[in-house]
Amino acid sequence: MEYFKSGLKSVLGTQQPGVQPTGAEIVDKLVDRVTLSTLLEDRRDACRALKALSKKYRVEVGAHGMDALHQILETDRADCEIIGYALDTLCNITSPERFDEEEERNNVHININVGEQFTEMFIKNPDNVTLVLNFLEEYDFRVRWPAVRLLTSLLVNKPKQIQDIVLVSPMGVSRLMDLLSDSREIIRNDALLLLVQLTKSNANIQKIVAFENAFDRLFDVIKEEGYTDGGIVVEDCLLLMLNLLKNNTSNINFFKEGSYIQRMAPMLAIPENIEDVGWSPQKVSNIHCVLQLIRALVSPNNSAQITTSCQKNLRNANILEALCSILMANGVPADILTETINTVGEVIRGNLNNQEFFAGVMAPSTPPRPAIVVLLMSMVNEKQPFSLRCAVLYCFQCFLYKNEIGQQQVVQTLLPSTSNNASLTTGQLLCGGLFNADPLSNWFSAVALSHTLIDNPAQKEQLLRVLLATNVGSQPFSLLHQCALFMQQASKLQSKLGMLMLLSTWMSHCAPAVKMFLNVPGAMAFLTAQTSATENDNNEEVLQGLCAFLMGICVVYNDNSVQNYSKENLSQLIEKRVGIETYVKKLAEVSRHEVYAKAAKQPQIKAKHSNDLLLEFEFCKLFKALEGVIIQTLGAQKQLSNGMTELSLSEQENGLLLQYKDLIREQDNMMKNLNAELGKLKEENTNLKTQLDEVLQTNSQLQDQNTLLKAQLAAASGNSDVSQLLPVSTDATSTNMQNEKLIQELEEKVKRLEVDNEIKSEEMEKLLKDQEDLLELLTDQDATLNKYKNRLRELGENIADDDGDSDINSGEEVEGGITKN
Template sequence: MEYFKSGLKSVLGAPQPGSQPTGAETVEKLVDRVTSSTLLEDRRDACRALKALSRKYRLEVGAQGMDALHQVLEADRADCEIIGYSLDTLCNITSAEKFEEENEGNNVHLNVNVGEQFTEMFIKNPDNVSLVLSFLEEYDFRVRWPAVKLLTSLLTNKPKDIQDIVLVSPMGVSKLMDLLADSREVIRNDALLLLIQLTKGNANIQKIVAFENAFDRLFDVIKEEGWMDGGIVVEDCLLLMLNLLKNNTSNINFFKEGSYIQKLAPMFEIPDNIEEMGWSPQKVSNIHCVLQLVRTLVSPNNPVQITSVCQKNLRNANLLEALCNILMANGVPADILTETINAVGEVIRGNLNNQEYFCTVMAPSNPPRPAIVVLLMSMVNEKQPFSLRCAVLYCFECFLFKNEIGQQQVVQTLLPSTTNSTALTTGQLLCGGLFNIDPLSNWFSSVALSHTLIENPAQKEQLLRVLLATNLGSQPVSLLHQCAVYLQQTNKLQSKIGMLMLLSTWMAHCTPAVAIFLNVPGAMAFLTAQTSANEYDNNEELLQGLCAFLMGICVVFNDNSVQNYSKENLSQLIEKRVGLETYVSKLGEISRHEVYAKAAKQPQIKAKYTNDLLLEFEFCKLFKALEGVIVKTLGAQKQLSNGMTELSLSEQENGLLLQYKDLIRDQDRRLQDSNRELRAVAEERDILKAQLEELQQTNSQLQDQNTLLKAQLSAGAVSLTSENPTEPNVENIENIALQQKLKQLEDENVEKDAELERLRKDQDDLLELLTDQDCRLNTFKNRLRELGENIEDDEDSDNNSAGEPDVK
């Protein structure tokens, strides 16, 4: 400490006896020395002192010294020592971290992110970032390392801005990539972290990094670090690879064509004694990352051709075999096992060769069992982790996806067999889980069994042959009959929803299945009661929607073979007992439910809690395909039963119809006026948007001034405490003026924010009014359509040159 004090004395000169300079005064003198000294040695000493003060007096150094530091970077770049001090100082003042020294040294605490504010000021001139990038070419450790740290700090605070600047900077990405070849590990490792942040969410940078030989360099680093037994550097390399490949088909193509898939093989080499050796936390993290990397290559979201080639390459590189070995190994941590099951599922999904190979995988049990059977045993076992059970279901779905042979094999295990084999089969496990007391097992088994029937009409009819012995001595009943009975008897919501999805998948496009269901006592009465119920619970509404959907399937795929439940009779039942409007509304509850949006996004089942498992991806596809068909069929049946509606209208109904026509004409005129007002609002919105951008620019400038003013005030506040408050001086008059200016700026900000909020509220009110008017108009039009009127759509009304709707 004494050495540091003596250094400051040599730079600043000895203070007057009895006086102690404040931090702000010290910084001011140092900055003056940096800008005015002619000797390089003096400037270097001043920069070293600023670096030492930049953590404790970050605000003062940043507010007063940023321009001086930039001047040093441009003028003294031949001297590595002073450049290093300047870069370190900039790194400290732009850091997102809050230093302990700041709390000790500052009398004024500001509720602002100081590092972000100084970053914004620094990058307002993009050339500043390009200047820092140029220092990466300097091999001297004192320059290169602080340059990497400064870029990381800037990127942490303003990622999008820095990405854009680096992208247009000449050879900017190339300079960063060269850091991976640096023999000094600290620079190489920090460069990895910098590239991980730089490549997030920016496809253009990802492509440039990939074509700068990134994959080769990363594999070299992973090999040097010891593959999966390596430390956190291996994980960082894999995370960077993930960034380069996720949602980037160009890079995935480059990865598979460059034979990089084969280079993944050493990462899956698991020693035989792994159970005795154990899994270190770092090894678990490394394996988890490489499993995600494999899944990125074969993700269902990728184009089909790319996924198919990657699946083939993974099989040829024996990586599917390696994944299955991990799957069947003992002592594998639960999270690694879960991710491995998901990875195996996506590697075999839709690929017949891989699916056939998976059929041959046997678990090392006594006696040996197929891997599929062992996995399903885990799925229907309520003691297994929830995430693991979800992964098994997803893997089973992937095994059956576009695999008619696999679907047939599963259904075959449920049919009567001539062999007396006592081995547990997939069909027995699914059937047992279907009627288990555990509602989650019911749901899993229902979904799994429904996947044996998707796009396979032959298996739907084969499954109708499955008979179950319910009670001793009683006649066996069909599996579908028992599912319909169980649906009525169970009081568990999740079990009901799973069963309804299975029945809907089974009965869609299968008239024999519909006929069997209609013959089950109480089945239609149950669906009718559920559909017409008035429960307001969110999940109960979903249940009612599913019951309505199954009723609609019974109408659409009805061959009129059941006398009391012909297509016409069921349509009348829906109209009289439920009401067509109510029925359509209940049907729409499915797609309006929040779980529908989540389930329809991707095939993989993702849920945090067991209660979140309600709908499933393939069922959502089925519902989307049939919803319109059901509504159209019911509408056609209604027209058939009612005949020509207009001819049978009474005089009173005709009068009411004329009133509705007049009302619609009036509403159409109002709608046209509203459209004109909406266009005016849109123009006003564009004007407001321009004003908002101007206000944001002004606000940004005011924030910069605000930060500087607060820094100056903090320095002035300290000096005031040492003066006699009763004696006015010049400093008291730097401070009063600044406080008045600061208050004026803050008042301007408040006024502009209030004005902007008022304009936004006016626009929201107008839009709400237009929405309400549009809803009322649609209600009247729907009422007329029910009375048999042919009403034009809104687009036709807008194009009507006569200015009056054509009501026929």
């Protein structure tokens, strides 16, 4: 401490006895020395002192010394020592973290992100960032390391802006990539962290980094560090790779064609004595990153061509085999096991060769059992972790995806067999889970079984042959019959929804299944009661909507073979007991519900709690495909049932048609006026937004100044320099308040205009809808009138139109809402 004080004395000069300079005064003198000294040694000493003060007096150093530090970087770049001090100082004042020295010094907590404020000031001139990038070429540790740390701080504070600057900076990315070859580990490791930040959510930078030989360099580092047995540096390398590959088709292709998939294999090698050695926390993290990396290559969000090619390469590189070995190994941590199951699922999803390989994997049990059976045992076991059970279901779905052979094999295990195979089968496990007391097992099993039927009509009919005996000696019932009864009797919403999804998948496009369901006692009564119910508590609207959906399937795929439940009878039942309008509303509530939106996003089941599992991805696809078909079928059936029972049209029909046409003309005029008024409002709104942008830009600059002044006031609280800062701060605050008032006025005016725009737009939309309804009614009335007149002519009646012409619309044609004469 004495050495530091003596250093300050040498830089600042001797002070008068008993007078202690304030922090702001010390900083001002140091900044003057940096700016005005002609001797490099003096500037260097002053810069070193600023660095020492930059944590405790961050605000003062940043506010007063930013320009001086920039000047050092420009003029003294030949001296590595002073450049190092300047970069270190900039690192401190832009740091996203608060320093202990700051907290100890300030009695009042300043709720301002000071580092972000100074970063914004520093990067207002993009050349400042380019200047720092240029210093990366300097090999001297005193310069290169603080330059890396400064860029990292700037990235954390303003990622998008720094990414844009680096992109346009000549050789900017190349200089960063060269850091990975630095023999000094601390620089290489910090460069890794910098690149991880830089490549987040920026496809252009990701492509440049990948083509700068990133994968080769990263794999070399991983190998040097000992693959997944290495430290956190391995994790950083894998995170950077993950940034480069996730949702980046170009880089995935480059990775695949560059034979980098084969280089991943050693990272999944698990020693035989792993149960004795154990899994260190870092190894768990490293393996987890490798699994995420594999999933990025075969994600269902990728194009089918890329996914299929990567799946093939993963199998050829024995990575699928290695994943299955981890799956069957003992002592694997639960989170690694869960992620491995998900990864295996996506590596085999839709790939028949990989699915067949997985079907042949056997668990090392006594007697040996297929891995699929062992996984399903975990899924229906309520004692297993929830995330693990979800992963098993996802893996099983992936195994059955576009796999007719696999679907057939599962259904076959439920059919009567002449063999004496006493071992547990997939079908037995699913049936057991389907009807046990655990609602989550019901849901998992129902969804799993439904995936054996997707796009496979043959298996739907095969599954109808499955018989279950509820009690010893009792007559067995079909599996569908039991599902329909369980749907009525289950007390938990999750169980009911699982059964409804299974039955909907099973009965769609399968008339025999519909016939069997209609013969189940109470089945249609249950669906009707649920669909017409008015309670909407605890996701009941989803249940009611799915019951409506299943009723609709019974109409669409009905072969009229069940007495009292023909298409016509069911349509009338819906119309009379529920009401078509209410029925359509119930259906629509499903696709509008939050649980539907979440489930329809992706095939993988993701939920934090078991109660969140209500709908499933493939069912959402089915619902979306059939909702319109059901509504259309019910509408056609209603028209068919009404038949010729409509009353004859009145003699005033032509007069009514003319009234419609006049109304349409009137609405056309209103729409033209509204369009003109809307155009004026939009133009005024654009002008106001332009003014607002200009004021906001000016206000932004004033806010920067005011923020710094406030921070300085707080930092200087109780010191003599408060009185000097106060008048400046007051003026800036006053100007700032005036600007903010103007901004508020402009924003209110803009909002009023936007509301007016919205009101006018809504009026126009309403008019357009009314016009479309009128046109539709006009067309229907016209067609119906002609139909009846033709029938009367066929019966020998002499029919003439009111205007003496056989064409109702003689002389006029209504088209697109505009009458043409």
